[in-house]
Structures are given as C-alpha cells and as structure tokens.
Amino acid sequence: MKTLRRVLIADLCAQSFHVEERPDLFSEYIGGAGVSSALLKEYQGCSPEGPAIFAVGPFTALFPMASKTVASFISPLTGNYGESHAGGRSAVSLRMAGYGALVVLGQAPFPQYLVVDEEGVRFEDARSLWGMKNCSTPARIMREKEGGAGLRSILRIGPAGENGVAYASVTTETYRHFGRMGLGAVFGKKKLKGIVLKGARETPVSEPALYKTLYNELYTQMASSDLMKKYHDLGTPANILPLHEMGGLPVCNLKQRTLSPDEATNLSGEHFAARFLNRRLACSHCPVACIHLAALRLEAPSEPYFYQTSYVSYDYELLYALGSMIGVTDAQNVLRLIDRVEQYGMDAISTGVILAWMTEAYEKDFLPHDLFGEEIPRWGHTEAYLSLIDKICFDPAPFFETARKGCAALSETYGGKDFALVFGKNEMPGYHTGIGAHLGFLLGIRHSHLDNAGYALDQKQDREVFSSPDHLARALLREEAFRHILSSLVVCFFARNIFAPDKILQLSQSINISLPDDLLQKGLDLYRAKLSFKEELGFRWEELSLPLRVCVAKTPGIQPDPDFAHKTLAAARGFLNDSSFSLS
Amino acid sequence: MRIKLSVENTQLCVGCQLCMYACSRRSGNGGLGLSAISVRSSGGMSKGFTIVVCRCCEDAPCVEACPEKALIQIKTGGIRLLKDKCTGCGLCRDACIIGAVFWDSVNRQPNICVQCGQCALFCPHHVLALTKSEEKTP
Structure with a gap:
C-alpha cells in the first residue's frame, strides 16, 4: 500500500509539484471519496480558483470492477461541495504512476495540460487546443504526443468547460465522464485543458496466495453469475421499458405521465441494441463491458452519397434526459443530441433538465418570445434543442449566461421555480x-x-x-x-x-x-x-x-x-x- | 506438441485489459507492471482495440538479439527469460518488430510471454485462446 499514501500536489500558478506521504489520510478515510473530500477541505482555501482533487482507493488495480476515480471540487453549479466519479482507465493509471491522490491547485498563466507519471508532473502548452469545438480532437493530439498506449488515461474538457458552463463535464477515454456538478468548469477556470495520466507499476500485495484465491472467486461471480447480466446485455437502457411501464420514467418535465407505447419502444434499450449498437467497451479491469456505443450515420447536408458516422455512447440517464424528458423519442435524434453534448463536454442530465424547464417556461410565457430566434423550444423538436445547446455553450446574451449557471439560477431569475426540477441546485436524475x-x-x-x-x-x-x-x-x-x-x-x-x-x-x-x-x-x-x-x-x-x-x-x-x-x-x-x- | 497463444477475434475485445492483469498477477501481485500482453485502442476507443501478444516465433529475433543468451526458446512453445543473465540492455525489445517484448521499468528487464494461457483464462469474451498443435519446433 506504499503507493496509495503518496499524494501528488501540482500547482498551476507556481508551475511546480511535490509529493507528500499521507498514510494518515488513507488510514482514516480509506481512499477515493473519503480521501478526496478530506483533501478538498484541507486545500480549498489555498486556491482561489478552487482545487481539483482526484483520489483512488485500496482496491484500485488489484480487484476487478474497482477502477473508478473520485474527483472532489467546489461545484460551480451548487456553490458547495462537488463530487463526481468516473470509470475508464484514470484510476489504474494514477495508481500505477505511484500515487493515491492528485491535487491540482491554482490557475495556469495560459492554457495548459498536465502530464502525470512516475517522474511527477509536466506542464505542457495547450494554447493550440483551447477553443476547439469538439473535445475529442484535443484528446487525439495529446494521445499522439504523449504515447503510453494501453497504460494511459486522458482527461479533457470541451468548450463548455472553457466557457464556464457550471455543469460542464470532464471526459475521459472518450466515453466516460466526471459528469455531474461541473468539474469541467473548474478546469476551465484553471485554464487546464486536460490531464494525461501514465503509469506502469506493479501493485504489491501482502498475501499473494490468498489474494489470487479471492480474486478468482470474485471474477467468477462477476463473469458467470446473473448479477451483472442487465449491465452486460442491454446496459442500463434495459431500465427504460420497465420504468416507463410503472410510470417512473420522467416525460416532458413531468407534465406528462407516459409516452405512447411506440415512443417508449423507440427509446428502449432493446430498440437501440437492435438498430444502433455497434460496439461494447469496458472500463479497465471490468468483465461487464456496460458501455454501449451506437453508430450514428447521418447524410452529409451538402453532398449526396456522403455520410458522416460518429460513435455515441448511450445509457439510461442520457435517454431520459435528452429523450423522454424533452419529448424526443426518435432514437436517431436522441443520439444526435447526445453527440452534441459530448462534443461540447456538458453533463447530459443537467442539460436535458434545463432544456425541459426552458420549454415549459416558454410555453407559460415566463420568457420573452424573441429570445430564441427561429428555433423556439418545443417538446420533441430536435433542431430547436440542438440550437439551444449551441447557445448555452456560446451565446453571450444574458439569458444564456444565466442558463450556463444551471436550472436553479434560471428559475430564480425568470420565475418558474415550481417546475424547476432541481434538488440542492443539482438537476434531477431520471427517476420519478x-x-x-x-x-x-x-x-x-x-x-x-x-x-x-x-x-x-x-x-x-x-x-x-x-x-x-x-x-x-x-x-x-x-x-x-x-x-x-x-x-x-x-x-x-x-x-x-x-x-x-x-x-x-x-x-x-x-x-x-x-x-x-x-x-x-x-x-x-x-x-x-x-x-x-x-x-x-x-x-x-x-x-x-x-x-x-x-x-x-x-x-x-x-x-x-x-x-x-x-x-x-x-x-x-x-x-x-x-x-x-x-x-x- | 507445441502450445501457442492466439488472438481469435479482436472484434470481440471490449478493452477490459483483464488479460493484462492476469498476466501481471502471475507474480502474485496486482497492477499491470509485469504484463507480457498489451491491449490498446486502435486510435480511439470507438475504433476498437489492438491486442499485442508474443507470436512465439519459430526463429525468434528476440532470442537472437540477446548478447547474454538470457532468452531461450522452449520446444513446447514460448520463450524463457533467465533473469540472472539479463543485463537490461533492451536489445530484445528492439528486435521484436511487433512490440511483443514488454518492459518492466522497475526491474529493468523484459516481460516475456511464456505461453501459459492465464490471459486467455481471464478473457470474458473469448478473444484469446491457447492452442495446441503437433507441429515441431526447429
């Protein structure tokens, strides 16, 4: 456990780093969320931009399905404690680089990305990556420049994080996210475009024979029993039909109780799997592979026989937020909306709830009618929602500036609190x-x-x-x-x-x-x-x-x-x- | 009898890296530091994965490249590293053009696949297999 207790502290302002041995932290708070929150409490006064803290746990890199990193930060959305968990490869890479936690302090003098490895931290120029509209491109560039394939993780933000959208996410491995509560905006404020984590250390254990025996039991249970079947087959979208049938899937900002049977079928995991499922992916050290990628094939607008194909990760929460919640039930259109928020690096749940609030607020005349131009928010109107996502990200108008702060801020400014679906200033997940x-x-x-x-x-x-x-x-x-x-x-x-x-x-x-x-x-x-x-x-x-x-x-x-x-x-x-x- | 690891179908690979953990775990420890197999994205996760394993070459360039004769070819398949003889020069790694000689940066020695098949045992989607054949080694 010697690597776990090492905390790497990087200061963007001073462009320096150091390592602290903190066995006390991991003994008292175990690791992960316990340690990251304790570190945030220690460091939150040291960094006016707000620290970004990442921590892994004692099971990371040792047992399957224990490959998540926990981030703690002051949430730009709630103004209070923010915490977000992401799968992918970041946890394993951080631990194998020899650290249990990473603390990022300060603001960089210009856009930068960090490279974290066994040697410590490098501060790299990211000025040429800043302002790119799709957050996958900077990742490709960092990937090509930094090497370490297979033992590496790349965290990055898109334009939403750069532009201060309070519910901007940090994306890792293209399809995993520190999604909720706005870590992306914390990165943006720090002028931190991304973090490349690289590591290839062994992780010693004290009782190798017992470890192997217990590992084998655990693996057999995960790979062979029915406990993981739901996540393995259809993934979390398997929940759409049962939740809809019982009346628990939120529809049109809870104005409507259910979808039509055809609409529900269109949004179902079964339909997505049959029509769009292209590939399944797993986080490092996970036999389940719950990440489902759809192939979204669209005709190019300008030329016949040209198609643009993108690969879009979908799960239950996304189908709720950018589907049923805003009345969009055509599967391809839902994928287009997911693809757009992915490109910009926004939390899909918060974005969907905000779009739903805007639609109802517009219907009820809480909002000026000239606010939206030609694309007015209407239930099920994909083009309008695509346009609104663009405006949330880029439009300097005061209304969209408020929209960048979240649904609670919108309803406090424009009214409509009764139908603003927020809990502790965080937008509602997909369970009614x-x-x-x-x-x-x-x-x-x-x-x-x-x-x-x-x-x-x-x-x-x-x-x-x-x-x-x-x-x-x-x-x-x-x-x-x-x-x-x-x-x-x-x-x-x-x-x-x-x-x-x-x-x-x-x-x-x-x-x-x-x-x-x-x-x-x-x-x-x-x-x-x-x-x-x-x-x-x-x-x-x-x-x-x-x-x-x-x-x-x-x-x-x-x-x-x-x-x-x-x-x-x-x-x-x-x-x-x-x-x-x-x-x- | 010759035993050889083979990649049956890369299209089914989900990138879980359980094969790499299984390989590294042969030492009794966790992590990926001692893995002699690699799974990496083929230019982004959406494009699938590239799996690099030792092909168990009949006339292995890595063996030939070792100036200390620390690598020996086993008749039943696989290469063995004689750790005491290895000086960590890295010439074996340079000689393997498919990149299947991996590196233990802590001990400064290569991670050599011994064709044990642990990786295949822990592949949940049967991407890897250990095959046995009657072909003779040189």
Whole structure:
C-alpha cells in the first residue's frame, strides 16, 4: 500500500509539484471519496480558483470492477461541495504512476495540460487546443504526443468547460465522464485543458496466495453469475421499458405521465441494441463491458452519397434526459443530441433538465418570445434543442449566461421555480418513482440518484420502509453509508451486490489494509464528515425542499408529500446528530 | 506438441485489459507492471482495440538479439527469460518488430510471454485462446 499514501500536489500558478506521504489520510478515510473530500477541505482555501482533487482507493488495480476515480471540487453549479466519479482507465493509471491522490491547485498563466507519471508532473502548452469545438480532437493530439498506449488515461474538457458552463463535464477515454456538478468548469477556470495520466507499476500485495484465491472467486461471480447480466446485455437502457411501464420514467418535465407505447419502444434499450449498437467497451479491469456505443450515420447536408458516422455512447440517464424528458423519442435524434453534448463536454442530465424547464417556461410565457430566434423550444423538436445547446455553450446574451449557471439560477431569475426540477441546485436524475427517489436526491451528499438509490426503495415497495419518516430516513442513510464505503474503496456501484460487507473485509485482509468491522458505521462517519464540510461551505439542511412539480405529478410509488418529506429529513438529521445512532 | 497463444477475434475485445492483469498477477501481485500482453485502442476507443501478444516465433529475433543468451526458446512453445543473465540492455525489445517484448521499468528487464494461457483464462469474451498443435519446433 506504499503507493496509495503518496499524494501528488501540482500547482498551476507556481508551475511546480511535490509529493507528500499521507498514510494518515488513507488510514482514516480509506481512499477515493473519503480521501478526496478530506483533501478538498484541507486545500480549498489555498486556491482561489478552487482545487481539483482526484483520489483512488485500496482496491484500485488489484480487484476487478474497482477502477473508478473520485474527483472532489467546489461545484460551480451548487456553490458547495462537488463530487463526481468516473470509470475508464484514470484510476489504474494514477495508481500505477505511484500515487493515491492528485491535487491540482491554482490557475495556469495560459492554457495548459498536465502530464502525470512516475517522474511527477509536466506542464505542457495547450494554447493550440483551447477553443476547439469538439473535445475529442484535443484528446487525439495529446494521445499522439504523449504515447503510453494501453497504460494511459486522458482527461479533457470541451468548450463548455472553457466557457464556464457550471455543469460542464470532464471526459475521459472518450466515453466516460466526471459528469455531474461541473468539474469541467473548474478546469476551465484553471485554464487546464486536460490531464494525461501514465503509469506502469506493479501493485504489491501482502498475501499473494490468498489474494489470487479471492480474486478468482470474485471474477467468477462477476463473469458467470446473473448479477451483472442487465449491465452486460442491454446496459442500463434495459431500465427504460420497465420504468416507463410503472410510470417512473420522467416525460416532458413531468407534465406528462407516459409516452405512447411506440415512443417508449423507440427509446428502449432493446430498440437501440437492435438498430444502433455497434460496439461494447469496458472500463479497465471490468468483465461487464456496460458501455454501449451506437453508430450514428447521418447524410452529409451538402453532398449526396456522403455520410458522416460518429460513435455515441448511450445509457439510461442520457435517454431520459435528452429523450423522454424533452419529448424526443426518435432514437436517431436522441443520439444526435447526445453527440452534441459530448462534443461540447456538458453533463447530459443537467442539460436535458434545463432544456425541459426552458420549454415549459416558454410555453407559460415566463420568457420573452424573441429570445430564441427561429428555433423556439418545443417538446420533441430536435433542431430547436440542438440550437439551444449551441447557445448555452456560446451565446453571450444574458439569458444564456444565466442558463450556463444551471436550472436553479434560471428559475430564480425568470420565475418558474415550481417546475424547476432541481434538488440542492443539482438537476434531477431520471427517476420519478416515488418519495424514496426524491428524498434520496435531497438527502444524498451529491444530490444524485447514485448516492443512496432511493428509487430502488420505491420499486421494491417495502411497506415497512415507508411506514414512518424514521424508517425511510434509516433506509436511505443505510444505503448512503454503504455507498460511502464503496466509493472510498473505490468500487463500481454496479457491483454493489458482489462487494458485500463481509466480502470487502475478506478482500482487505489479502492486501493488508485495515478496515473497521462495522463498515456501515464507518460509512456513516464519512457521510457526517462531508456533511459537516458542506455546512462550513454554507449548506443548510433545513433549506432542503422538494420541487412542487414532483409532489403533484403522479408517481407509481408513495406520492412525494412536503410534510412527510420534512419529517423524514428531520428524522435523518436527528440520526446524524446522535453519535450513538447505529445502522447495524 | 507445441502450445501457442492466439488472438481469435479482436472484434470481440471490449478493452477490459483483464488479460493484462492476469498476466501481471502471475507474480502474485496486482497492477499491470509485469504484463507480457498489451491491449490498446486502435486510435480511439470507438475504433476498437489492438491486442499485442508474443507470436512465439519459430526463429525468434528476440532470442537472437540477446548478447547474454538470457532468452531461450522452449520446444513446447514460448520463450524463457533467465533473469540472472539479463543485463537490461533492451536489445530484445528492439528486435521484436511487433512490440511483443514488454518492459518492466522497475526491474529493468523484459516481460516475456511464456505461453501459459492465464490471459486467455481471464478473457470474458473469448478473444484469446491457447492452442495446441503437433507441429515441431526447429
């Protein structure tokens, strides 16, 4: 574990770097989300542009499905703690370069990209890459210049990050993202175009025989059991039809309950697989290969018999946000919209929710009619939405300047808060399944569906969970706490049923890391630490509230209700304040 | 009997690199530092993957290039590295024009494929296979 405790600190302003040995951090906070948030707390005052922190975990490069990097930063979208997780190859590359975490401070004197390897950090000129409209081109140039194929990861931003879109993402390996909460805009402010991570070290273990035995068991379970089948076959778009059938797929900003049967079929994972699926990809060290690439073949506008083909990654959240949420149900058009946000480097969920809000706000006369030119926002109107995405990214008009700050900022400026689907200033994920989902978004440390999977509680319809605010608060906190352990190790949440607490403890013994027996309690402590940090940054638990629209739009599960929500949040807060509270 | 690793169908490769981890794990440790197989994108992930494995050449240039006779050809397939003899000169790597002699930068020695087939065992999509044939080695 000697490499894990090494923290690499790069200062863009001073153009210097150094390494600190921090065994204390990894012993107290495990790794990943635990360590990155603790480092952000340490460094957030040191860098007026806001630090960007990356951390990997003790399972990285050792066990399959443990190849995610966690980024912590001050979110330009919420103004508070931001955290984003990305798969791909960055985690393995960072660890094999000999580091457990990377801290990027300051602002570069001109656009630069960093090269991180065993020797430390190089600061490279990226002026010629700045302003490119498609974020894949700078990646190709960095790839060709820096070498290291197969043992390398390239993080980069597109024009959205450069132009301060508060929900700009950082893309890695073309199809993976630090998607949510605006890390791309943090890079943009730092004049940091990208980071190339390269590493090829071995990762020693303390008990090689036990390690191999446990590894083989884990691999067999992942590759042979049905636990991963959903992600393996159709990928997460397999959720479209069942969620639509139960009435939990958000449609047209929740104005409409369902799509027509034909429209739902067009958006389904089955349809995308049959018509467009071209290739499947995996993150490093993952047998599942959940990344599904569609081939989008379009006629060139100017010449007959010329086609432009691009390869677009699709999953459930994207089909929701740039499909059902804005009434676009033609699969090819959804892919065109996904392709556009990918090129610009924007978070697809936030973009879709903002487009939906704009459409409804325009319908309801909250917005001046001359704002949009010829392409006015209308449900299902792909050309208008493509034009709006361009304007969000590039148009200097005050309305689009506000749109770059997010849906909460738009509704505060122009009205329409009742139908602005934001939770803690973060745009809503694709689950309108019931109060479990919506309270989960509020209570989650990132206000994300991945924090505690409240939507799964709605789908299971366990009567006891919803019998009282205390029961629901406990169920959400339990999942949130466990996911804090997974995101600190760092394990992919898709493998959460394989990495059960007992299994985690067993695996940790083979690599000589010490974890407490009560992992849930440890996870809760990690959550409390982040919450305390959020409060230092100005977050107020008592200000959390549900958007009115989710309370009035019918859900298949228990209908969200402001009073029940208030009581559940109060119960959760009570548990968190009580040091003797136990989830066991 | 001759044993040889072969790439059956690169189109099915998803780039998971489990083969590389399996190869490196033969040492008992994790990571990719000791891998003698490589999977890399063919110019961006959308274009698929290039898999580089030792072809187990009948008249292996890497063996010929080694001035210390640290590489020896095994009759049943594969090359063996005699670590004590290796000086880390890198001539074997230069001699392999398909790039299948990989490098352990920590120990400054080549990572040589021994045709053990661990990589194929851990390939979830059956891209790799260990084949046995009756052909004779020179």
